[in-house]
Amino acid sequence: MALPNVEQFQNALSETKVLVVGDLILDHYIKGTTDRVSPEAPVPVVLCNSEENLPGGAANVARNVRDAGCSALLAGVVGNDANGQLLVSQLRALNIDTKGIATDSGRPTTTKTRVVAQGQQMIRVDRENSAPVAAETLKKLLQSSISALKGCGAAVVSDYGKGCLPPDFLADFMVAARQKGVPVFVDPKGRDYARYRGCFALTPNAREAQEATGFPTNTPEGLKKAAEAIQKLTDCDCVVITRGSEGLALFPKEQDAQFVAATAREVFDVTGAGDTFVAHLAMGVATGLGLQPSAELANAAAGIVVAKSGVATVLPSELIAVARGDSSARKICTVSSLATVVERLRAANKKIVFTNGCFDFIHAGHVSFLQSARALGDVLILATNTDEVIARLKGAPRPIIKQNQRLRLLAAMEAVDHIVLFSDDTPHNLLETIKPDVLVKGSNYSYEQVEGHEIVEAYGGKVVRLELLENISTDNLIGQMKS
Numbered sequence: 001m002a003l004p005n006v007e008q009f010q011n012a013l014s015e016t017k018v019l020v021v022g023d024l025i026l027d028h029y030i031k032g033t034t035d036r037v038s039p040e041a042p043v044p045v046v047l048c049n050s051e052e053n054l055p056g057g058a059a060n061v062a063r064n065v066r067d068a069g070c071s072a073l074l075a076g077v078v079g080n081d082a083n084g085q086l087l088v089s090q091l092r093a094l095n096i097d098t099k100g101i102a103t104d105s106g107r108p109t110t111t112k113t114r115v116v117a118q119g120q121q122m123i124r125v126d127r128e129n130s131a132p133v134a135a136e137t138l139k140k141l142l143q144s145s146i147s148a149l150k151g152c153g154a155a156v157v158s159d160y161g162k163g164c165l166p167p168d169f170l171a172d173f174m175v176a177a178r179q180k181g182v183p184v185f186v187d188p189k190g191r192d193y194a195r196y197r198g199c200f201a202l203t204p205n206a207r208e209a210q211e212a213t214g215f216p217t218n219t220p221e222g223l224k225k226a227a228e229a230i231q232k233l234t235d236c237d238c239v240v241i242t243r244g245s246e247g248l249a250l251f252p253k254e255q256d257a258q259f260v261a262a263t264a265r266e267v268f269d270v271t272g273a274g275d276t277f278v279a280h281l282a283m284g285v286a287t288g289l290g291l292q293p294s295a296e297l298a299n300a301a302a303g304i305v306v307a308k309s310g311v312a313t314v315l316p317s318e319l320i321a322v323a324r325g326d327s328s329a330r331k332i333c334t335v336s337s338l339a340t341v342v343e344r345l346r347a348a349n350k351k352i353v354f355t356n357g358c359f360d361f362i363h364a365g366h367v368s369f370l371q372s373a374r375a376l377g378d379v380l381i382l383a384t385n386t387d388e389v390i391a392r393l394k395g396a397p398r399p400i401i402k403q404n405q406r407l408r409l410l411a412a413m414e415a416v417d418h419i420v421l422f423s424d425d426t427p428h429n430l431l432e433t434i435k436p437d438v439l440v441k442g443s444n445y446s447y448e449q450v451e452g453h454e455i456v457e458a459y460g461g462k463v464v465r466l467e468l469l470e471n472i473s474t475d476n477l478i479g480q481m482k483s
Contacts, residue, residue, distance in 0.1 A: 006323035009297065010316050012287035013070040018279075019148045019182075020065065021173065022058030022158030022165060024076035024101070026087045026111045029054070031343075034117040046117045055090055056112060058158035060272050060313075061187070062096050064279035064301075065156075067313040070286075073152070075100030075145040077107075077133050077164050084109035100144040104137045110162050119347020132163045142169055146176040153286025155182050156278055157199065159189040167195040174198030183237075185282040187274055188212070194233045201238040201291075202230060203278045209241050217241065220249070220259070227251035240295055242277060242302070250295045258292050260299050276314060277302040312340060331411040333420045335430070338381070341418055342434050351377035354436035356427040356451075358390045361400040362409055365469040372466050373440040374415040382416050383430055386423045393425070426451045437461055442468045 029052040034044040055063045058076050065072040074096050078084030080103050087109060091098050107129040115122045133141070141164070149155060155177055159165050175198060177184045183200035191212045196202060206217040213229040216222040227239040231253060239251045247262040280301040284294025300322045301314045315337065321330045333341060345352055353376045359366055374380040384406055390399040401409070403421055410419050422430055431439070431452040439456045443465045447453060453463045 006297065006319055009284060009287050009289055010069060010319070013068055013283060016283065016286050017071040017073060017152045018065045018282055018286055019073045019075065019100075019145070019152045019155040020058050020062040020158060020279075021075045021100075021145050021155065022061070022187075023110065023160035023162035024059045024074075024078055024087060024164075025055075025057030025160065025162070026083045026109055027054045027056035027060075028052075028083075028111055028113040030113065030115045032115075032117050034122070044117065044122060046115055046122060053086060053090065055087060055094075056272070057110070057160045057162070057275075058156075059087060059091060059096075060275045061156055061158045061279045062091065063094060064276050064313045065283060066094050066096050067315070068280070068283060069316060070283050071097070073097040073100060073148045075102075075141060075148060077102050077104050077137060077141060079103070079107050079109040080105040081109055083111050083127075097148075100141070100148050102137050102141045102144070104134055106134055107131075107163075110160075119343060128162060130161060130163050132166050138166070138169055142172055145173055149177055149180045149182050152182050154282040155184045156282050157184055157186045157196070158275065158278070159187060161189040167192075170195050171198070183282075183285060185278050185285075186236075187278040193230055196236070197234045199234060199236050200285075201240060201281070202234060202236055203240045203242060203274070203281060204230070205242045205244070205274065209239075217243075220257070223249045224251065224257060227257070238291055240281065240298075242274070242299075248295060248299050250292060252291055258295070260292075260296055262299065262303055272312060273302045273306050276305040276312075280314070312337075328408070328411040331416060331418050332407050333418055335420060335422065335433070338418060338420045338430075339433055342381075345379055350379050351438070352434065352436045353377035353380045353438045353440060354383070354427075354431070354434055355380070355440040356383035356422070356430070357385070357441075358394065358399065359384045359406060359410055360390060360394070360398055362406070367413065367415075368469050369442060369466055370413055370415040373464075374417075376438050376440065376464060379417045380415055381418045381420070381434060381436065382410060383420050383422050383427055384410060386421055389423060389425060428452050428455060431455045435459055435461065439463045441465055444468060 030048055031050045032046045032048040034046045036045050038045045062072040062074040078087055078101060088098055088101060108127055110128040113125040174184060178198060186196045186199045186202045188196060188202055188204050193212050209226040210217045213226040215226040217226050223241055230239045237253050241249045245262050247260045250258040277298045280298035281294050284297045304314045304318050305312050318330055353373055355373050387399050387403045407419060410416055441450045450463055456463055
């Protein structure tokens with residue numbers, strides 16, 4: 001997919017602000033395994049291995065905005081409870097502006113608990129009150145939302161139908177946004193789209209557009225009729241109907257429709273894809289990309305996020321990789337995103353091989369080693385040290401090749417499936433997170449010298465020492481160059 005000006009877009013994000021207004025949700029995950037049925041009822045018993053809390057709803061839209069490198073301001077409502085405090089503290093840790101968040105003591109923080117075993121969601125439990133938020137709280141929320149519009153390039157209304165966005169609130173907010181020249185992008189909920197009147201763009205999926213208008217959306221003609229009906233109801237400048245694996249349909253006012261194909265990717269989890277889409281559409285327009293390029297960008301971002309598990313966001317490097325058609329750049333992970341990758345691999349019963357090292361001044365010995373390591377399983381995860389760690393461990397003049405260049409070189413190798421940069425002196429923390437089936441090092445290390453061998457042994461993993469090519473090493477090559 002050719003995505004115009006992606007790097008220009010990302011460079012402009014640091015100077016851009018986007019306001020997100022809407023229903024705040026805490027997504028709570030209980031993750032574990034199941035291999036038996038309860039004697040009390042015909043239901044599976046899940047043995048909990050871990051729990052995780054993530055920003056959801058409008059909070060996830062703001063997280064997508066911030067993770068892309070854009071300034072994010074968030075306005076919404078939480079309850080006066082532990083989950084509300086947890087959500088706000090998480091958002092602040094992400095450097096999201098939370099001054100627009102109001103507290104309502106009369107309602108709980110909306111929380112969705114998902115129980116996941118072997119990568120499959122078993123059940124979801126919701127804690128919420130979808131009645132309208134108290135009038136006094138809404139008044140404060142409207143004031144803070146309108147005040148936050150100053151200096152913003154775009155605003156997103158993220159409606160999950162949890163009582164935070166009644167019609168009168170939306171009407172006043174839309175008027176204020178238009179007066180300030182801030183385009184409002186709406187991710188809608190329900191069938192009454194007239195309450196979004198005055199927005200710049202709506203982003204329903206095909207099912208939502210059909211339910212709101214009554215027109216079938218499985219043909220171009222039906223999509224056009226649905227979009228025209230939505231434009232008549234809302235007086236919006238653009239309707240973007242997302243179509244899952246079929247891409248999207250873009251209907252600017254008084255212009256020809258544009259159909260954008262989806263990026264071909266494995267769909268693992270659609271949770272949060274709409275949040276990612278509307279966030280990137282708004283950011284694209286805010287940075288001056290224009291509607292169609294912004295829609296293509298948002299489409300690509302949503303395509304990336306559905307290949308991840310749970311509520312996820314898109315890394316800048318991943319978007320650039322799609323724009324360049326560079327599949328190797330997608331291999332580069334952060335420590336947190338690698339945990340999601342591993343979870344997906346475990347669900348697919350893949351045998352994971354792990355190795356780590358400096359991999360500085362890459363040579364034929366490295367290539368041979370990585371090929372042999374990859375042959376020991378289904379997936380090879382490689383962790384390479386940061387420049388700072390290499391300089392401390394190896395001394396001058398190392399590293400020869402700086403970390404960003406090393407990442408690209410290693411990611412380009414066919415034998416490497418995923419690569420992560422780590423700043424610890426040892427891989428112990430990574431091994432605890434990944435729990436690889438096989439830990440691989442070169443035969444120049446004794447078994448006891450292999451860092452983390454005791455961790456891998458403890459959970460039943462295997463440690464393998466591979467023979468290296470004779471007389472080929474980074475130190476030898478540097479010595480030859482000096483002589």
